[in-house]
Amino acid sequence: MKEITKHYSNGEVTITWKAHLCSHSGNCSRGLLPVFDPRRRPWIDPALASTQQIIDQVKKCPSGALTTKMNSEENNK
């Protein structure tokens, strides 16, 4: 199976979604629907909640498909 990894940034935090790991539990869309809307393309829009809300929700992804990274960490490399 092809492994698809997508990145979505709001300028402050970047959400990474690994499609092949997603178990489609729906936790993310139930918890933070404006950002994670499976009926929309692209289905993740990080502009629709605060950075802290995004980080808190991503931590609840049971499969590890979703991760976040602060953009400031990238810049400090």
Ligand code: SF4
């Ligand atoms: S919470 Fe994680 S595993 Fe569940 S649908 Fe969202 S990305 Fe997929």
